[in-house]
Amino acid sequence: MNPPAPQADPARPRLSARGIGHRIGERKLLHGLDLDVTVGTSLAVVGPSGTGKSTLLAILGGLLAPAEGRVTIDHxxxxxxxxxxxxxxxxVNVLPDRTVLDNVALGALADGADWxxxxxxxxxxxxxVGLATFADRPVRALSGGEVQRTVIARALVSTRPFVLADEPTGQLDAATTTRVMDSLLATTATRGLxxxxxxxxxxxxxxRTVRLTDGRLTHL
Ligand SMILES: Nc1ncnc2c1ncn2[C@@H]1O[C@H](COP(=O)(O)OP(=O)(O)OP(=O)(O)O)[C@@H](O)[C@H]1O
Ligand SMILES: [Mg+2]
Incomplete structure (x- = not known):
C-alpha cells in the first residue's frame, strides 16, 4: 500500500494591511496601502527618511491605529x-539598570516563560548577536550598537509569529550587520520578518522589497 499523501502545510499566519491611509496634521502621509507578510518570508521596506516607514510599521504591528484601512491576521x-x-x-525600549541577559529574557517572559x-x-x-560576554552587564553600560543587538536578541527569543524591525542594523558595522541578519533571517523558518x-x-x-515614496508603495 502506498504511504499516505503528505499533509498539505498548515496555513501559515499572514499579517495583512489593506487600504491603509494615515495623515499627520495636514500632511497625508500614507495613501491606501496594501501589504502582506507571511510566516516563512521576509519583507524589506525602504525609502527616504521621513516618508512614513516607521509609521507604517507601527500601524502594521497594531501600535498605531490608521486613519483608514485595517490590519488583520489570518491563521x-x-x-x-x-x-x-x-x-x-x-x-530603543530597554530597562537600562537591568542586565543584558534580563533585557533579552523579557522577550520570552512576555510569551509566558518564567524567569x-x-x-x-x-x-x-x-x-x-555576539554579546555572550555582556550578559551580566547593565544595559546602561553598553554602546549604541550593543544596545541595538540586545533588542534584536530579545526579539529572537520571542516565539511570536512576526518580527517587525525598524532599522535594526542602523548602528552596526558590515560584519555585525551580516551576523545579525543571519540570525533574523534564520527565524523566518518559523516566523515572518x-x-x-x-x-x-x-x-x-x-x-521581497517595497519602497515607500510619497505615501505609496512600489514593489521592487
Ligand atoms: N507624532 C508625530 N508628530 C508629528 N509628526 C510626526 C509624528 N510622527 C512622525 N511624524 C512625521 O511623519 C513623517 C514620517 O515619520 P516616520 O518616522 O514614519 O518616517 P521614516 O520613514 O521612518 O523616517 P526615517 O527613515 O528617518 O526613520 C516625518 O516627517 C515625521 O517628522
Ligand atoms: Mg523611521
Missing part, C-alpha cells in the same frame, strides 16, 4: 495583531 490562532508581533524599534526558562533561552540569543532599512545589502537578503 493567527486567535491572537490579536499586537500579540503576534515582537519589536525591534528605532527608539529561569527565559534566561536559559536568552543565552543562545546573546551568542547569536519585516525590516525597515536604508541598507541595500539588508534589503537584498529579504524575500
Amino acid at each position: 493567527g490562532h486567535g491572537r490579536s495583531v499586537a500579540d503576534s508581533v515582537s519589536w525591534v524599534l528605532q527608539t 529561569n526558562r527565559a534566561r536559559e533561552l536568552a543565552r543562545p540569543a546573546l551568542e547569536r 519585516v525590516v525597515v532599512t536604508h541598507d541595500p545589502t539588508v534589503a537584498h537578503r529579504c524575500t
